[in-house]
Amino acid sequence: MIRRKTETPKKIARCGSIPRHVAIIMDGNGRWAKERGLSRVSGHKEGAKRVLEVVEESVKSGIEYLTLYAFSSENWNRPKLEVKALMKLLLASLKKYGKLFIEKEVRFLTIGDISALPKDCQDALNSLKKQTENFTKSNLVLALNYGSRDELVRAVNKIEKKGKVCWKDIAENLDTAKMPDPDLIIRTSGEMRLSNYLLLQSAYSELYFTNVYWPDFNASQLEKALCEYAKRERRYGFTTEQLKTND
Template structure:
């Protein structure tokens, strides 16, 4: 089945998030070092970004490095940071040619200087692009994100800038890393693991979840289109029942 040809172009999610999982296991099964899997996974990033751009997905968020990933062997962490620097430098021209804007979420201040500087340069040089927004979640933790939002809100309350009646979903969302970015309608996780691993806990509240056994280095454009196709064939109720949704559709 050609999933792309069967997509409903009027029902493309505005924001898709991906947990890129399985690089290490892919490499291990091939008798390679884990970093080979991470390096090969860069091509899958290109595939996903190209697919997203082709069907007009506005935001694509990739879970690239969590706060927990610092606990991995130092050689792997160092290799990942070097790979990130090299990849960003190599892909900058392509990002601009394809009108892709780069953003990051997470505590990027704690990244190595070379990595952070390369990121800042790429963010600046793509800031005026109008196509798909590629968001890299780097040194990211959803729990930390929510805790920091609570602290900032509490500070504003203490200073008398807001009252308790002002604390609502919109206020919380505006204090997260993703302020101003719509929540993902779809989250994809590769490698067969069925969990969200401290990723966008607030933002994924009503997202559709797509889990695939494919390791990230083997994830291709058609796999992305398949996830979108399956998303389009689900009924998103948001707490309602199907009959209520049908009535809303009639009124539209």
């Protein structure tokens, strides 16, 4: 892959705080392909290339968790040929980039019910998780067969016999139980919705929407999103004056 020359870490450091957890809705592959007279699958293949670049830049920037919405629980409703192609692309990407994640010491995780995925995909996912389980600095999380409503149902089923339940009980049974909530959620392609993605975890996340399609989302676009994040004041229900007093 041709690496773009960038000073992202230095520039972002000048912008201000770095989010601990960034979640991205990788949207626009199909429209990107259509505008170029290509198949939707071609758009997905091009989008897969951006994953590696964004992972590399997030590691350089000091982002601890990067969570990518790769395949939603609703995506099974897409044409069967497209779904089959996406599963093949997932398997090929794991085989192609897995060694690089190991070399860069990026821990690989998933959220969502991967038991519904093809067996070869499950095996590849679990293998990469095992090989990277001892890395702690950087984490790449793929949301596969994931939907917030489905996640909540699974969490409730785990704790249904407990009786009175508080938020802590639910949080401890979500797919993201051992992860911090996302500080920043990015959505590409111009759509302005969360599409059943990390709905419970995003209660106080900063949202960033860009018209750029995912296949065109590169290191510079990530830098732009992080600099915008650094400008925002996160109050968590408090006033600005209260935050200043606590400082």
